Amino acid sequence: MAEEKPEKKKLDLTRRAMPKQNPWERIKNFDEVALGYPVQAAVEEASRCIKCKKPLCNQGCPVGIDIPGFIKCIVEGDFASGVRKIKETNALPAICGRVCPQEEQCEKTCLLSNKGAPVAIGRLERFLADWEAAEGKIEVPPMAGKTGKKVAIVGAGPAGITVANDLIILGHEVTIFEALHECGGVLIYGIPEFRLPKAIVNREVEYVKRLGVKIVTDFVVGKTRTVDRLLQEFDALFVGSGAGLPWFMEIPGENLNGVYSANEYLTRVNLMKGFRFPEYDTPVKRPCRVAVVGGGNVAMDSARTAVRLGAEEVHLVYRRSKAELPARVEEVENAEEEGVIFDLLTLPVRLIGDRNGWIKEMECLRMELGEPDASGRRKPIPVEGSNFRVPFDAVVIAIGNSPNPLIPMTTPGLEISKKGGIVTNPETALTSRPNIWAGGDIVRGAATVISAMGDGRIAAACMHKYLVNK
């Protein structure tokens, strides 16, 4: 490993690399790409922590994990205590360790990030969670006495599971209602197996079930029962119903066959196991030339899925430049290693079909960057007359989604934003109704797993106060 010259004698600026599957092997399977730290690398990485007097890393964490605390445990080799430390505030460490954007959060505020080598907090979190699972001794935290209060949670995604975990420990009776046939929400239908193995999601769901949380699947709140009907039986309700209708570009040809929303594409593959068709019944097409439109993590997931489904060429089409890609750097690198071609500064303007209604070509415009726009990023401006056409036999649109419409449509008195999300007080996650809280994508639109969990944490605290005073 490259030795950098340390500034002080003891400052170790070499982030320990995490082993990964080789790109030429992993594009042929759906197994996890990143393999996790072996014990020695984890201890070495943890030992790089400089033990700041006033640590900033935990302030960067949306759920406030005691990061210096668990790192110290790893240094001392006391992994069991490290797990306990994390689980004080985070019910899903194996998941967060894998999919949180640490470079924007804890690792960004790590003092060593000024030197370009923050402690790999996410990888260490993952190490502890995986260590615990491998040991097979998953501990149950101390539980408070029963309060007799009943809580309903809509959606078994990251927000809902966090609320359930927090409130059951505090002694409330918790029931989660899940619309799909499996629990995990976006962790199951959206994030691919190669980034987050489903066995890990199932393990975390089993954990909250073991704590006593009841989970009812195949139950669509807003349809099977309304929120108000549930509130006749429950004292408080949390809405974590997640992502809704996918956005499209509103250009001609988007309803052609072979044009998918990322939600559809990923759901077919992840939730329904389309990549194992015909063993599983849900089919997914295996086209040769795939365009994925968008630049976020979902776009990367879609492009890398297309590679694994055997596409000869996968293009990621994004209207800004590489610097503006909203996806995690790690995911962009993974996609590049796997052969995804980045068509940057490119804007699709029309999708062209064949006579049977299947996508055949995409017409695009070249873009150039102008002045910064409202988001602070340089605004892409079309270059006039730069139209060109590229042949594709599938296009995946991954430009985001609105919050799920079912509960806003069926719950009177709930304040809804212009974008269709439920409006909450950010400090309490309380909605405009006194006994309904909400968090995650149903409030934020398309956001991250950890921000959904952060919302859940805030909601649970406020719900607990409400329930004990009720």
Added chain:
Amino acid sequence: MYKIIERRMIVPNLHEFTVLAPAVAETVKAGQFVIVRPDPLGERIPLSVADWDREAGTVTSIFMQVGSSTAKLARLKPGDSIPTYVGPLGKETVIDRFGAVLCVGGCYGIGSVFPVARALKEAGNRVITILEARSSFLLYWEDRFKKISDDVKIITRDGTRGRKGHISLIPEMMQRAGIVPDLVIVNGCTFQMMRVSMVTKPLGWRTIVNMNPIMIDGTGMCGVCRLSVGGKTKFACVDGPDFDGHEIDWPEFLARRKSYNPEEVDPLRRSSCRSHF
């Protein structure tokens, strides 16, 4: 798991399918659908609801055996269970006092238009039911429709029952009967719904169709069920499944319905009957 109460072939290739699902039975309304997964490896498919018994907690659908998933459903026996039966999904058909309403059913849509006709009758409408089939032996539930309709008319392609011909005879049949409908509601195969919409459009008869696209989650997440209505993209699972038949882009819809045709039958070729293909 959801227990199968009844699964029987009522006419060739069409199955009556009743499942114990009290949560669905309690709130289901005419025009809605459920999502069903026949076994743990199965896909999620939508089935329109044809009847229910709120007290017994059962829900009934009529489905046609087409591909591998419906073949799996068709093999189920009373007492068996399926892993997923979720609903009621979609918006219910709008029931009001419209006046004279034509309820048109074909194929599995004969089943799903039944509760619509029943609700319209209860709301005080004059209900004229029109059932279409290729031949008389493909008709079912005629007796049930007679009890809730002011008139039941039959069209068969081969003329073995009722008028011989096609669904586009509706305007002529109505003219003869001296009826100008205030509303037409069609539940049937895509082609039938399209044809009815085409013949009623020039007459200005408002026509509601119960759309049947491919779906996965059925709850407004995946977007596969999208269709163009009046030039705008709508999602059948949450904006529908009922839409104005005069506003739908039918060629686009027909193409989207067919997008997985090869895969739909592919698993059947791998079944024990491989030698037959």
